[in-house]
Amino acid sequence: MSKQVDVIVIGAGIAGSTCALQLAKQGHEVILMDSQEFPRHKTCGEFMSPETKEMLEYLDIHLEQKLQPTTMDRAQIIMPDGGEIEAPLPGNAYGISRYELDCILHQAALEAGTTILTKSTVTKIEQPQAGLYEVQFKQNGELVQYRAKAVIGAHGTKKPRGVVPSAENLRDETVYVGIKSHFTGMQIPPRVELYFCEGGYVGISPIENGKTNVAALLTLETVQGSGTSVPDILHAASLTNQRLADRLAEGEAVPGTQVSIAPLNLSNIPEPWSQYPHIGDAMMMIPPLSGDGMSIALRSSLLCAQYTDRYLRGELDDKAWASEYMLAANQEFTQLLKRTRAIQKLAFAKVNVYYPKLVQMMPSLASYIVQATRLPHMNKTNR
Numbered sequence: 001m002s003k004q005v006d007v008i009v010i011g012a013g014i015a016g017s018t019c020a021l022q023l024a025k026q027g028h029e030v031i032l033m034d035s036q037e038f039p040r041h042k043t044c045g046e047f048m049s050p051e052t053k054e055m056l057e058y059l060d061i062h063l064e065q066k067l068q069p070t071t072m073d074r075a076q077i078i079m080p081d082g083g084e085i086e087a088p089l090p091g092n093a094y095g096i097s098r099y100e101l102d103c104i105l106h107q108a109a110l111e112a113g114t115t116i117l118t119k120s121t122v123t124k125i126e127q128p129q130a131g132l133y134e135v136q137f138k139q140n141g142e143l144v145q146y147r148a149k150a151v152i153g154a155h156g157t158k159k160p161r162g163v164v165p166s167a168e169n170l171r172d173e174t175v176y177v178g179i180k181s182h183f184t185g186m187q188i189p190p191r192v193e194l195y196f197c198e199g200g201y202v203g204i205s206p207i208e209n210g211k212t213n214v215a216a217l218l219t220l221e222t223v224q225g226s227g228t229s230v231p232d233i234l235h236a237a238s239l240t241n242q243r244l245a246d247r248l249a250e251g252e253a254v255p256g257t258q259v260s261i262a263p264l265n266l267s268n269i270p271e272p273w274s275q276y277p278h279i280g281d282a283m284m285m286i287p288p289l290s291g292d293g294m295s296i297a298l299r300s301s302l303l304c305a306q307y308t309d310r311y312l313r314g315e316l317d318d319k320a321w322a323s324e325y326m327l328a329a330n331q332e333f334t335q336l337l338k339r340t341r342a343i344q345k346l347a348f349a350k351v352n353v354y355y356p357k358l359v360q361m362m363p364s365l366a367s368y369i370v371q372a373t374r375l376p377h378m379n380k381t382n383r
């Protein structure tokens, strides 16, 4: 007889951990599963936009009490020809590694009563009847099955086997590669530096303990032929931005922190539901240039927890659970995705050697980039 719980959350990244935490606080029996073991390094710029901090505080997670994240108050964009623009951020952002952050979130979820299963890869999800899911996962080479009234997909961009997309053309055709490495020895002022180069950008920002995060998003087309390791890809990117090459030469990569993700396709539209609700990157992969991925992960997690709680309490039936969450998520995220995609297109245009001219024409470009992507101020009723 398989174990039965209220909710199974698939994926223990920022979206899944916070959704599990919130539902456990609301009194539900929650299992949070992840195929990986933690702590682990994750491909991410580790730049936490100001509203991310606000949402974590709402969840009673006060990062300063756990470690010393760095704060950043401005963004600098450095063109391939060396030209630069700098703009203040709309509030202080944090720099904190996902290695630390995800563990802090797990600890909070555990304290709220969540059961966390790591090294557990979900291989099949079925819904034999309304209000019942059967989730099969592989743990230590064995197949195990649990049952739950609700399943939440927080599994990032890759769906578990057999889960079909809810529509066609959900993701863009351009294929990207994302990479990340920590560095020591770089003296970065309290700002995020975005170096544009052929086929993408490299972001550099300070994180805790005097370390620096170096993360890049580049089209697969541009990195092909440059080698597959993180240092090879960073080297290839720096060939089209000398200031990036100079910055990278200041520091030394920290062994064991290099990770990558590929293939990566950005979303054309949000996908809040397919068989079960989706949150975070599973719902929508936003251009990382915006530095808003974690904020969206948190926002969608809180929104989904709100509707899932009402469903589990019997205030919504399964159809209303799906339709109301889909409506709310589409209202919340569709315009933001459109804005960030427009910025991404501008930033990744092949003509980005003409940027200095563009900047003369539009001196507010940098502040546009850092402010146009912000979510509207949190609506307390959405929590």
Ligand SMILES: Cc1cc2nc3c(=O)[nH]c(=O)nc-3n(C[C@H](O)[C@H](O)[C@H](O)COP(=O)(O)OP(=O)(O)OC[C@H]3O[C@@H](n4cnc5c(N)ncnc54)[C@H](O)[C@@H]3O)c2cc1C
Pocket (backbone or CB within 6 Å): 010, 011, 012, 013, 014, 015, 016, 033, 034, 035, 036, 042, 043, 044, 045, 046, 047, 048, 049, 120, 121, 122, 123, 154, 155, 156, 157, 158, 159, 160, 161, 178, 179, 215, 216, 217, 261, 264, 279, 280, 281, 282, 288, 291, 292, 293, 294, 295, 297
């Ligand atoms: C290059 C790059 C730079 C970025 N920079 C930033 C930035 O500076 N700031 C920012 O806010 N955002 C940034 N982002 C985006 C940000 O990393 C994501 O939006 C965020 O990690 C999404 O969190 P998530 O919880 O949805 O997914 P994830 O953190 O990816 O978590 C998903 C989890 O699901 C697990 N999983 C997957 N499939 C299964 C399965 N079948 N069974 C069990 N577990 C499974 C995975 O192991 C993983 O741990 C960046 C992204 C990239 C690629």
